[in-house]
Amino acid sequence: MSLWNIDDEREVVPRWRSFKDTVSSGSLYPLTTPPRVDRGALSAALAEEFRRSPSVYVAADYLSALMTLRDFSESFDAVIHYLRQNVSPQEPLAAFVSRAATIAHPDTTATSEDPPQHRRQSRNLRIAHLRQRLRTEPGNAIARVDLALEQLIDGNLSDADRQIRSAVQLAPNNRFVLRAATRFRLSTADPDQAVRTLSDSSLTDRDPWLLASLIAAAQIADRSIPQHRRAREMLSSGNFAPRDVSELASELGTLEVHAGRDRRARTFFEQSLTDPNENTIAQAGWAAKAVGMRLDTSLLQVDRGYEARARASARVSDWDTATTEGLRWLQDEPFAIEPAVNTSYAAAFGLEDFQSALKITEQSLRIHPNDSSLRNNAAYAAANLGRLDLARDLTRGMVSFDDPNGFNAFKATRGLIAFREGNPGQGRELYQEAVEGFGSDQPHLAAMALGLWAIEEHRLGTTWAKTITNEAFRASRRADHPDADLVIQRLLTFSTIRHE
Amino acid sequence: MTSMSDDSQNAALHLEGRTVGEGWVVGPRNKPHQDATGGYFSITYPVARRDGAQGFLKVLNLAKAFDSDYFIDELNWLTAEYVAERDLCILCGEQRLSRVVTAIDHGQFQLSGFLMAPISYIIFELATHDVRVAMSTSQRLDATLQLHYLHNLATGVAQLHARRIAHQDLKPSNFLVFPADATGKEVGKIGDLGRAFRSGSASPHDTMEIPGDHIYAPPEQLYRHTYADEATRRYAADLYQVGSIATFLITGTTMNAHLAAHIPEPLHWNVYGDTYQEAIPYLDHAFGATLESLSLPFSDQLNQRFRQVLRYLCEPDAERRGHPAARRSRHGSPYRLERIVSELDLIARRAALEVRDAS
Numbered sequence A: 001m002s003l004w005n006i007d008d009e010r011e012v013v014p015r016w017r018s019f020k021d022t023v024s025s026g027s028l029y030p031l032t033t034p035p036r037v038d039r040g041a042l043s044a045a046l047a048e049e050f051r052r053s054p055s056v057y058v059a060a061d062y063l064s065a066l067m068t069l070r071d072f073s074e075s076f077d078a079v080i081h082y083l084r085q086n087v088s089p090q091e092p093l094a095a096f097v098s099r100a101a102t103i104a105h106p107d108t109t110a111t112s113e114d115p116p117q118h119r120r121q122s123r124n125l126r127i128a129h130l131r132q133r134l135r136t137e138p139g140n141a142i143a144r145v146d147l148a149l150e151q152l153i154d155g156n157l158s159d160a161d162r163q164i165r166s167a168v169q170l171a172p173n174n175r176f177v178l179r180a181a182t183r184f185r186l187s188t189a190d191p192d193q194a195v196r197t198l199s200d201s202s203l204t205d206r207d208p209w210l211l212a213s214l215i216a217a218a219q220i221a222d223r224s225i226p227q228h229r230r231a232r233e234m235l236s237s238g239n240f241a242p243r244d245v246s247e248l249a250s251e252l253g254t255l256e257v258h259a260g261r262d263r264r265a266r267t268f269f270e271q272s273l274t275d276p277n278e279n280t281i282a283q284a285g286w287a288a289k290a291v292g293m294r295l296d297t298s299l300l301q302v303d304r305g306y307e308a309r310a311r312a313s314a315r316v317s318d319w320d321t322a323t324t325e326g327l328r329w330l331q332d333e334p335f336a337i338e339p340a341v342n343t344s345y346a347a348a349f350g351l352e353d354f355q356s357a358l359k360i361t362e363q364s365l366r367i368h369p370n371d372s373s374l375r376n377n378a379a380y381a382a383a384n385l386g387r388l389d390l391a392r393d394l395t396r397g398m399v400s401f402d403d404p405n406g407f408n409a410f411k412a413t414r415g416l417i418a419f420r421e422g423n424p425g426q427g428r429e430l431y432q433e434a435v436e437g438f439g440s441d442q443p444h445l446a447a448m449a450l451g452l453w454a455i456e457e458h459r460l461g462t463t464w465a466k467t468i469t470n471e472a473f474r475a476s477r478r479a480d481h482p483d484a485d486l487v488i489q490r491l492l493t494f495s496t497i498r499h500e
Numbered sequence B: 001m002t003s004m005s006d007d008s009q010n011a012a013l014h015l016e017g018r019t020v021g022e023g024w025v026v027g028p029r030n031k032p033h034q035d036a037t038g039g040y041f042s043i044t045y046p047v048a049r050r051d052g053a054q055g056f057l058k059v060l061n062l063a064k065a066f067d068s069d070y071f072i073d074e075l076n077w078l079t080a081e082y083v084a085e086r087d088l089c090i091l092c093g094e095q096r097l098s099r100v101v102t103a104i105d106h107g108q109f110q111l112s113g114f115l116m117a118p119i120s121y122i123i124f125e126l127a128t129h130d131v132r133v134a135m136s137t138s139q140r141l142d143a144t145l146q147l148h149y150l151h152n153l154a155t156g157v158a159q160l161h162a163r164r165i166a167h168q169d170l171k172p173s174n175f176l177v178f179p180a181d182a183t184g185k186e187v188g189k190i191g192d193l194g195r196a197f198r199s200g201s202a203s204p205h206d207t208m209e210i211p212g213d214h215i216y217a218p219p220e221q222l223y224r225h226t227y228a229d230e231a232t233r234r235y236a237a238d239l240y241q242v243g244s245i246a247t248f249l250i251t252g253t254t255m256n257a258h259l260a261a262h263i264p265e266p267l268h269w270n271v272y273g274d275t276y277q278e279a280i281p282y283l284d285h286a287f288g289a290t291l292e293s294l295s296l297p298f299s300d301q302l303n304q305r306f307r308q309v310l311r312y313l314c315e316p317d318a319e320r321r322g323h324p325a326a327r328r329s330r331h332g333s334p335y336r337l338e339r340i341v342s343e344l345d346l347i348a349r350r351a352a353l354e355v356r357d358a359s
Helices: A019-025 A044-052 A056-069 A074-086 A092-104 A123-136 A141-153 A157-170 A175-187 A191-200 A208-220 A228-237 A242-259 A262-272 A278-291 A297-301 A306-315 A319-332 A337-350 A354-365 A372-384 A388-395 A404-420 A424-438 A443-460 A464-479 A482-499 B071-094 B131-137 B143-162 B230-251 B255-262 B276-293 B300-314 B324-328 B338-358
Strands: B024-026 B042-048 B054-060 B103-110 B118-125 B175-178 B187-190
Touching: A019 A141, A044 A056, A044 A074, A056 A074, A056 A092, A056 B131, A056 B230, A056 B255, A074 A092, A092 B230, A092 B255, A123 A141, A123 B276, A141 A157, A141 A175, A141 B276, A157 A175, A175 A191, A175 A208, A175 B276, A191 A208, A208 A228, A208 A242, A228 A242, A242 A262, A242 A278, A262 A278, A278 A297, A278 A306, A297 A306, A306 A319, A306 A337, A319 A337, A319 A354, A337 A354, A337 A372, A337 A482, A354 A372, A372 A388, A372 A404, A388 A404, A404 A424, A404 A443, A424 A443, A443 A464, A443 A482, A464 A482, B024 B054, B054 B071, B071 B103, B071 B118, B131 B143, B131 B175, B131 B230, B143 B175, B143 B187, B143 B230, B143 B338, B230 B255, B230 B300, B255 B276, B276 B300, B300 B338, B324 B338
Parallel strands: none
Antiparallel strands: B024 B042, B042 B054, B054 B118, B103 B118, B175 B187
8 A cells, every 4th residue: 555644744845946946936035135226317328328319239238238227117118129120130139139028028928837847848958958058167056956956856866966066065155056955965865964064054044044944954864953043033033034034934833843832833833924935835734733723725826836735635635636736746846755755645545546656656766766655655556557576576675664654554565466466365464464553553544454455355256355344444434534434435336346 | 696506607518619728629518428438527528629630528527516415525526536537547648558548638727707617627539439339330340340349448458457457437338439540440449537446546436336337337246245355356347347348249238238137036136135155156157148148140169269258257256257377377467358358369360261251
């Protein structure tokens, strides 16, 4: 059986998207705003000159000035119009005129609903282009981070590691680079290095976006958090925009949840939701049940809120939405383990769409080949598709699970494979171990395992079918959980069909 | 009753038809903003002599001080600016800098009949146009001519830097084109030293974050960063502006405009108030995208060379600017332009061959 423990621990780890997508997500906004400049006054002389004696290069100079100031007023349109009339399309200036017009008047019909990985350009082309750029711009830390992201998604961890190291060396005080490096280290199970990278930067103490990442990384690394006081000062100082401290408040709230101080946690989460991003909304969704907080469902409509929506849908057993949003979440963060595990569960268990589930896991296994939960979900989907050799391969050598639930689910999956391979004795033994392993601590998981076992008994038409079915019914009633109910419903349908 | 700021009492506004200096007859006053050198303190006129020589007269406008609430400070500022520019022009003339507009006369006198009678003036050699008008009206604008202008510009800045002068306000309107010389080619010269820095000679604008025109300022100034090292602050800023005009000459657009087109809105200098150190990686990325996207008129090989020159000149981190050979050298400034000038000369010669072969 596959598994998604919706209430598993979650920290506010930074998202890692391409530079372009990170900018548009709003997480690179500056903490301080510069004094305003009087743009009209600065370009007044050029405006007057263009008005009085226009010529191509006086207009070009004026356009340059307006672009420099990003002054897209009526004058901008007038000078664009003049240059379009007077510059041949073959001249280099014509290309800039078109680009400037597009920047000033962007195509507003483009939607941001589709996750960034829906770009037409293939990954290989993007990698080739970034490599080419780095040949002439070896000091471009941003391009190195973008290349590392593509390489990681491509399963090339060692090259990605090299690029991240170089980027941090080149730009040790840049938010984009540091947050990407943090996420890379966390995704490759090296939280200690994430903590070191952030601690080494002099910017971390001044930037709440980085401090939030440091606390999350330290929490995952199970290390003490010396900047705890600094973080609280930042939140109470009033020196930062609510948007800039949302992740920090959310992470401090998470610490309070871990410490069992629900009231304090609620205060932090409320602060985090003053001007939240999709990450802090997902975190609030995760914490809501634990701290007795009600999350305004309108917040789930946040831009790129795929994870928040996937989790919220899974909580109410809306597996269609959970899978759709989960796939988007995976496209948004194709390197991350969480969307792959959770969405493969939603597809396989919720929709019985084993083909999709297997595809999701196969892609993610290129990056996380040894992740037990992922291999388990892949094996479950493969067994249901009748690809028993693949299923067995996937379960081979799997011993390491972070939690007993994963281990017990894995046993149930092996039970399924054994049944499908025509070895019901071994199958029964494994299902039995799984059910006992879940025991009374996880009644709904025990009920699900029993239900799935019963289906296998019905499939073979064994004498055990009735007994296990009855046990599954009893366990399901005790569990009172929608996932268990869904298995029982399927068991009923299956057994009815078999017996007709 | 009249006031000191009354135009009718300001002698500097009433010089038309009078003779100043060595027989220069003053023409009609230029309208504001029309002065090719873009002075901050001046009123300008065309002037001519009986022998046919023509010039450009720049007169200190003391009335600006009377308009200010801080009359003494403003007067002090205006006169100090004027004196700094005049002395620089004298120096450039004495040193015969061939690619810098030189003063051909200067002086002071009282014009009776006006409350504001003192006249302090500088007469410059008269350009045909600034480079923008020259390019707009040229019948034969091609890469050869554009590179010829660019070579003149870089030579002019190198001449200034060799005298420990940084211009600090290089922009297309301050790059002037003069009639053909003995070689038969028009000559480009740098004008308006009104914002220049001269080592060892203090000027009122030395303490300004952006000493020149905001629109053409290098990115470190746009992001309000001041490098501690004087050479980086002054000469490296000039290098950027040479690169920016180079981009303008070849593509019709300044480097600042290209950067603004490539840097995302939240990280643009109008919006981004965090430190320059934090912004540099973003600028590096935008700068690389700019160089990659520039549409250049040469062969692939020359395009690469030209891009490389722009890279040396316009690196967002001012401490990394300059030709690698100058930067490697243990002696002299890392921002020396001689190697850049040689490189531009080579590009110009090869481009001329390409143009000839193409025709």
